[in-house]
Amino acid sequence: MAFLDKTIVFFIPNTRWYNKRPWMQVPYVAAIITALIKEEFGLLMVDANVENLSEAQCLERLQQLQADMVLISGLSVEYYQQYHKSFEIAKLANPQCITLFGGVYPTLIPEDAMKDANIDYVMIGQAEDRLPALMRIILTQANDAIQRFDGIGYRNENGEACINPTRSFTKDVVKPDYSLLDVGTYVKHKSQDFLSNTIEGDNATIITSFGCPLNCSFCASRTISGRKVLFRPVEQVIEEMEFYIHEHGVRNFTIVDENFLANRKRVEAILNTFIDRNYQIIWQMGNVALWHLDDELLELMKRAGCTAISPSIESGDPHVLKNIIGKPLKILEKAPSVVAKCKELGINVAAHFVIGLPEETWEEIRQTFSFAESLDADLVVFHIATPYPKTELYEYAKTHHLLPENFSFFNPDFYGTSRGFITTKEFTPFELMVLRSFEWDRINFKTPEKTAKIAKMMNFTLEELNEHRKQTRLKCGVHY
Numbered sequence: 001m002a003f004l005d006k007t008i009v010f011f012i013p014n015t016r017w018y019n020k021r022p023w024m025q026v027p028y029v030a031a032i033i034t035a036l037i038k039e040e041f042g043l044l045m046v047d048a049n050v051e052n053l054s055e056a057q058c059l060e061r062l063q064q065l066q067a068d069m070v071l072i073s074g075l076s077v078e079y080y081q082q083y084h085k086s087f088e089i090a091k092l093a094n095p096q097c098i099t100l101f102g103g104v105y106p107t108l109i110p111e112d113a114m115k116d117a118n119i120d121y122v123m124i125g126q127a128e129d130r131l132p133a134l135m136r137i138i139l140t141q142a143n144d145a146i147q148r149f150d151g152i153g154y155r156n157e158n159g160e161a162c163i164n165p166t167r168s169f170t171k172d173v174v175k176p177d178y179s180l181l182d183v184g185t186y187v188k189h190k191s192q193d194f195l196s197n198t199i200e201g202d203n204a205t206i207i208t209s210f211g212c213p214l215n216c217s218f219c220a221s222r223t224i225s226g227r228k229v230l231f232r233p234v235e236q237v238i239e240e241m242e243f244y245i246h247e248h249g250v251r252n253f254t255i256v257d258e259n260f261l262a263n264r265k266r267v268e269a270i271l272n273t274f275i276d277r278n279y280q281i282i283w284q285m286g287n288v289a290l291w292h293l294d295d296e297l298l299e300l301m302k303r304a305g306c307t308a309i310s311p312s313i314e315s316g317d318p319h320v321l322k323n324i325i326g327k328p329l330k331i332l333e334k335a336p337s338v339v340a341k342c343k344e345l346g347i348n349v350a351a352h353f354v355i356g357l358p359e360e361t362w363e364e365i366r367q368t369f370s371f372a373e374s375l376d377a378d379l380v381v382f383h384i385a386t387p388y389p390k391t392e393l394y395e396y397a398k399t400h401h402l403l404p405e406n407f408s409f410f411n412p413d414f415y416g417t418s419r420g421f422i423t424t425k426e427f428t429p430f431e432l433m434v435l436r437s438f439e440w441d442r443i444n445f446k447t448p449e450k451t452a453k454i455a456k457m458m459n460f461t462l463e464e465l466n467e468h469r470k471q472t473r474l475k476c477g478v479h480y
Contacts, residue, residue: 003041003139009067010034010180011090013082014048017055020079024049024189025205029073029103029127031176036131038177045180048086055089062093069098069139074105074113077389077409078416087118098138102127107166107224108389109409110153114161122153124165126210126225128172169211169226175236178243187250203252204244206283208237208270209259215326216314217392218354218385221258229259234269245279253283258312260285261292268297271304284308291330293338298345308348308457311335315353316371317364324357332371339377348457350379356420356432357385358396365427369439379454380443382436383417384429397422418477433476440477441469 010033015023030045037043044065048058062070070090074083087099099120106113106122113122121138123131134152137145146154151166187202209232211225244250261267274281283304288311301309313331315321322329335351342349353372355365372380387394389409397403402422407414414421418436420429445451455465471479 003135006041006068006139007044007065008037008041008069008071008135009044009046009062009065009090010071010073011058011062011086012045012047012049013072013079013086014053014058015079015082016049016052017085018081020082022049022189023075023079024186026178026181026183026186027073028176028205028207029075030181031178032174033071033073033127033131034180035174035177036127037135038180040132041135043180047182050182050185055085058086059089059093062090066094067097069100069135071100071102073103074101075103077105077108080105080410084116084118087116091118100135100138102131104220104224106153108220110163111161112409114153114155114163120155124151124153124163125169128174169228171230173210173230173232173236176240183244184248187244187248201252202248202250203254204248204250205254205256206237206240207257208232208255209257209262212258213262215392217325217357217396218388220388220390223390229262231259231263231266234266234273237270238273241274241279241281245281251279251281253281255283255285256287258287258289261289261297264292264297268300271300274304279305281305282307284310286310287312290334290338291328293334295341298338298341298347302345302347306347308350309342310350310352311338312352313372313375315355315364316368317360320357320360320364320368324359325354335375339375343376348379348453349377350381350457351375351377352381352383354383354385354417355436356422356427356429357393358400358402358422358424360424360426362426365432365435369435369443373443378450379457380440382440384420384432384436385422386417386419387421416478418479430476433478437472437477441473445469 010030012027012030034043046058046061067090072083072086083101083105090097090099099118100123101113101119101121102123107124110122110124113119123134130151134149137149149164151164153161153163156162187204209229211227211229212221213227213229215222241253283306285306288309290311290313313335314325314327316332318329318332321327321331339349351372353368355368385393387397387403402424404421407421420432423429444454451465452462455462458465460468
């Protein structure tokens, strides 16, 4: 049974609303949704983000479409105002339309999402093997089936929100369909993030795997995607790269998944294809699991066009790394040799660290800065531990009363890894913010040569970088 007579709209809110910074990566989830439902249901796209539409313009667009169902995906709780405003607009445009909310936000805190009367359903977890079935049930009003459906939120006959927990994670890998997206505009977006630095031309983000086997205390990945890694087939990854290269002229890519390197045979096949087909691309890699790297793989990466990596080292203290965060200690053993090899090859390294975890001592925090300095990476970035929903960090901080009484995931005062929210007998948030800001400045900008290199990495002029440094010191690193 097809539903092509229904008007189904995927609505992408404008991330700029409420004075937020724009999030301008190609919306991969929209391409997955398109692939899943376009043929059976038809699909229209309202992308307020790429078109920079106002709320009034979105209302006008949706009034014209008179959608039977509006789908929205929530990438982050930080943008909750945009999502809820979008559902309000959808219901104003057509009070009879059915609204469905999926993504990270409703997966982590579905009860909170369902407090919005403009949201009829939420989908918890991944859509790949469930969304079409759920839409069939909703559109045919099969209420008994809805009550039994795995991993959703719905309203019963009394209008009360009900949550069915997710019992399993997807085993399906769907080939994305970008046909309804304005990819060309997204890849031209300029950024000061060195991993998507567009000084070398347009940039596209690539995701080649999902899930993470680790259990880091501050990360909710296991709740969102599970601890089993799903790898996209090599052929599918290559086809997507060639789509960007041949259709949009992209020569600059950012690979962002945590486990790109986890399957050695697979990653070698991908990189050797880059070389054999002479793509003449450059690419960077974020969220690098450093323990997978060795000289041979780094040399292959360089030949394949790698210009930068961003390893998540997290802490320079063995006790914190093993017993508080829960990451392999071999990170600290391998990091110096990996950085040295990258310098030899001309691969830029931006190493990431986290400070301010419960049970972390002030001396252990200082040890992280000391290790970061000794590493001599091209750039070091420090994050203050931020409690996210469904993480061990949040549960511990809440149970031990380490958070402010007014702490909320919906309070903008508690967003970002530049601010501190956790107070212990060892440190206060203000101490962490000051220390982070000034150590970042001291370690990164020791020489004019290093300063000039970082300016290029971040797509800043020297004047812009120096002003950014000044504002970082004045504002204790809080720019948004």
